[in-house]
Amino acid sequence: MAYAAPAPRHTRLLRSQRTREAAERIGLFLVVLAVLWALWEGFRFVAESTGLRIGQFEANDRTMPHIHDIVGQLFEPSRRNGPLLIDVLWDAALFTAKEAAVGFVLGALFGFGLGVLLAHSGLLQRGFLPYIVASQTIPILAVAPMVVVWVNPRLPDGLKDWGAVAVIAAYLTFFPVTINTMRGLQSVDPRAIDLMRSYASSSWNVLWKVRVPAALPFIFAALKIAAPASVVGAIIGELPASIQDGLGGAILNFNQYYITSPTSLWATNLIAAFLGIAFFLVVLLAEKLVVRRAPEHVA
Amino acid sequence: MSNQAVVSLRNVTKSFGAGGVTAVQSIDLDVRPGEFVSLIGPSGCGKSTLLRIVGDLVEPTSGEVVVNGKSARQARLDRDYGIVFQDAVLYDWRTVSKNIALPLELMGVDRESRAARVQELMQLVELEGFDKHHPWQLSGGMQQRVSIARALSFSPALLLMDEPFGALDEMTRERLNMELLRIWAGIGSTILFVTHSISEAVFLSTRVVVMSRRPGRIAAIVDVDLPQPRNADTREEPRFFELVTEVRDRLREGGLDEDRTAPGEGELVSAEETP
Numbered sequence: 001m002a003y004a005a006p007a008p009r010h011t012r013l014l015r016s017q018r019t020r021e022a023a024e025r026i027g028l029f030l031v032v033l034a035v036l037w038a039l040w041e042g043f044r045f046v047a048e049s050t051g052l053r054i055g056q057f058e059a060n061d062r063t064m065p066h067i068h069d070i071v072g073q074l075f076e077p078s079r080r081n082g083p084l085l086i087d088v089l090w091d092a093a094l095f096t097a098k099e100a101a102v103g104f105v106l107g108a109l110f111g112f113g114l115g116v117l118l119a120h121s122g123l124l125q126r127g128f129l130p131y132i133v134a135s136q137t138i139p140i141l142a143v144a145p146m147v148v149v150w151v152n153p154r155l156p157d158g159l160k161d162w163g164a165v166a167v168i169a170a171y172l173t174f175f176p177v178t179i180n181t182m183r184g185l186q187s188v189d190p191r192a193i194d195l196m197r198s199y200a201s202s203s204w205n206v207l208w209k210v211r212v213p214a215a216l217p218f219i220f221a222a223l224k225i226a227a228p229a230s231v232v233g234a235i236i237g238e239l240p241a242s243i244q245d246g247l248g249g250a251i252l253n254f255n256q257y258y259i260t261s262p263t264s265l266w267a268t269n270l271i272a273a274f275l276g277i278a279f280f281l282v283v284l285l286a287e288k289l290v291v292r293r294a295p296e297h298v299a
Numbered sequence: 300m301s302n303q304a305v306v307s308l309r310n311v312t313k314s315f316g317a318g319g320v321t322a323v324q325s326i327d328l329d330v331r332p333g334e335f336v337s338l339i340g341p342s343g344c345g346k347s348t349l350l351r352i353v354g355d356l357v358e359p360t361s362g363e364v365v366v367n368g369k370s371a372r373q374a375r376l377d378r379d380y381g382i383v384f385q386d387a388v389l390y391d392w393r394t395v396s397k398n399i400a401l402p403l404e405l406m407g408v409d410r411e412s413r414a415a416r417v418q419e420l421m422q423l424v425e426l427e428g429f430d431k432h433h434p435w436q437l438s439g440g441m442q443q444r445v446s447i448a449r450a451l452s453f454s455p456a457l458l459l460m461d462e463p464f465g466a467l468d469e470m471t472r473e474r475l476n477m478e479l480l481r482i483w484a485g486i487g488s489t490i491l492f493v494t495h496s497i498s499e500a501v502f503l504s505t506r507v508v509v510m511s512r513r514p515g516r517i518a519a520i521v522d523v524d525l526p527q528p529r530n531a532d533t534r535e536e537p538r539f540f541e542l543v544t545e546v547r548d549r550l551r552e553g554g555l556d557e558d559r560t561a562p563g564e565g566e567l568v569s570a571e572e573t574p
Contacts, residue, residue, distance in 0.1 A: 191388045194356045199402045200376045209401070213392045292392045292433060 037067055065263045070270060073263035085264060089250060089271045096234050096246035097275060099162050103169025103237075104230035104279070108223060111174035115181025116207070125182070136175045140233060144168050145240040152241070161241050168237030173226040180222035184215025220287040227283045228276035235272060247272050304365070305457050305489040306330040306353055311362030313348055321514035322348040326362070328508065328517065330491060332456075335483060337492045337500035339546065340510030340518075340553065346493045347461050349515070353491060354382055354459050367456060378406065380457040381450030385465045387442035389434035389449075396421070396430035399448045406453060420448040423482060440471040447479070451486065460492045464499070476502055480529055497550070501525075501542045502534060509546060511553030518553030521546050 044066070046052065047059035057063065074086040082088075114132075118125040151164040188211055196206045238248025247268065254265040311326040322345035330336050338346040351357040352364060355371040366374035374380065381402075389398050397404075399420055400413045408416075421427050424444040434442055443463060450458060464472040476499060483490055494500050500507045504523050511518040523542055525533055533539055 189388060191384050191386070192390070194351075194354075195382065195384075195388055196405075197356060198354055198375060198378075198380065198382045199405050200378055201405050205405055209405075210390065213390065216392070 040064065040067060062259070062262050065266055070263050070266040073261070073267045074270075078264075085267060086271075089247070089268060092245065092247045092250045092268075093271050093275050095162070095243075096231065096238070096248065096272075097278075099165040099237070099246065100169050100230045100234035100275070100279065102163075103166035103171075103234060104173050104227060106166060107170035107173025107226060107230060108177050110170065111177025111222070111226070112181050112219065114174065115178045116185065118178070119182045119185035119211075132175065132178060135171075140168065140172060140236050141239075143171060144237050147171070147237070148241045161243055162246075165234055165237035165241050165243060165246075169230040169233035172229040172233035176222040176225045176229075177219065180218040181215060184218030185211045187218065188214045216291050220283065220291060223283045224280060224287075227279035231272070231276040231279055247275070303331065304329040305332050305334075305367060306491060307363075307365040308349075308353070309363040309365075311349070311352060311359045311364060313345065313352060313357065314360045323352075323510075324514040324516050326515075326517060330489060332489055333487055335490045335492065335503055335505045337494055337504040337507045338510060339494055339497065339500045339507055339550065340515060341512045341550070342495070343513050344510045344553075345513060345515030346510055349510075350459050350461050350491060350493050353457075354380060356382075374457075378402070378453055379455055380459050381453070381455040382459040383443070383446050383450045383461065383463045385462040387434070387439075387446035389442055389445055391434055393433075394430060395426065395432050395434065395437070395445050398434065398445055399452055402449065402453050416452060417448075420452060423451070423485070424448045424478070438471075440467055440475060443467065443475065444478075447482070451482070451488075454486070454488075456488060458488050458490045460490060462493050462495060465495060472496075472499070477530070479503065484528060497543050497546050498534070501539060501546060502529060507542075507546050509549040509553060516553075519549035521549060 044059045044064045052059075061069070074089070075084055077083065078085040078088045118128065147168050148164045151167050152161065155161075155163045185207075192210055192214070193206060196210055201209075234246065235248040235251065238246045239252060243249055244253075250268050251265065251272070254261070254268050258265055306328070307330075308326050308328045312324050313322045314320065315322060326349060328336075338349060340346050348357055352359050353366060353371060355364075355366075355375040364371040367377075367379045369377070369379075390401070393401065396414075396417045399417050403413045403416060417430065418427075421430060424447055426441060426444055426448070429437065429441070434445065437445065447463070464475050467475065479490075480503060492500075492503060494503075501521075501523055502525075507521040507523060508517055509519040509521060510516065521542065525536065525538060525542070
């Protein structure tokens, strides 16, 4: 045993290193948050005290509410004698999260399947890729009403309305997954495929035992883009579907009352951002659990 | 004799593309059971291509390839050979033991037999205790041992090795040369071995096939009559140097002289020129 590596020490080292990295990351996050906060408030303070105007733009409570006012608004009643805004938005966020999650899963599965198909056929790839790209150049706002009109009548009662929104979210999700699945499946070392050929492996096994595992970092990179995008898709999809229960409905609603309560809209946007980040973090966690790869290969 | 051969090549030619770059031309070669045959030649002489033709990973343009008495394709489908490349080509997402067990997994061998076989192989390549490691946690030499264990996992009659130690430093290379000989003596497989290094070819082989510059033809076959088993002293024997010189002369006749500085070659040759 000339090369007996001290395995336990190795993992212990890794663990302490990981804790330090995590602490660093959180620290950095807080520092950047403080900087952004300082920039926002600092700009407002300077603009207000010097009377600075940029075109028509004037910094005041309406255009740039104080951040503590935005956060404070969350803990005010949403309407006279009503529940707190944060409770209303929490329910709305859960509703939108349901649409976005279903849409994300649908889109990811469809995107993956399409990517596998296109990776295996140059003809299909050349034929379909331009249309797949074109599908993403059409603004989601233009597609959403059609999806609602087409999909909604065919949905069972339990899925009515929000099911159509999930499809719109899926529409934004599938594209990056398709592109990266395709790239990932084709990124495999050709000798790794030769090796499988030498074992007389079926194409099915080549796909699942070599190509897909090799493509996982690519696929996760796409999922990280797709996860927040599915939240955006769900929020926008709620508008033509006339859904009032989600964040889209809340944004539309508070948009109308912006003059009297600008902080409500800002607070809603804050919650929407948190939802997108939450989706991202779930994908990140899944990646950490699933992708076993040399550290430098994990983004 | 030829129908007993593990590998039998008859008039094998391979051209690439319509322009017709000929990689190998009119190759006739028989490899008998238990032999250790090395293919050596200048870079681009088609020795790797020839190995891949035997493995049915490349199809010859013309000629006949018989492996274990069958077509190369049938031999591949019957898993008659194991192959090792210059890089270990391990699957990063699998542990060492799962990498070694992959061929068995594909053959439908049950979990327990797989585990038992992996333990045997880990001992054979002296990697006990590293089952749970991932490839990127191992050195290049250790990775290549895993790759060899994987190729041996299903006990193929033939081992194809494409410059397996070419990417390793010389000390690791010499140690793995010794280990390969030990393994070869233990399993009695036939080995077809591609290398850039004259001393490696002479040290390991029972026969060295010297190929000419492109299009690759067989320039000469040198029988290596060094006694078995070989050990570190073998490299000091006068006969070893005679054979190294002979192979080098044959290479030169085949047109190596313009290509003396092929990767990994120059320093090895000159190191031995002044014993």
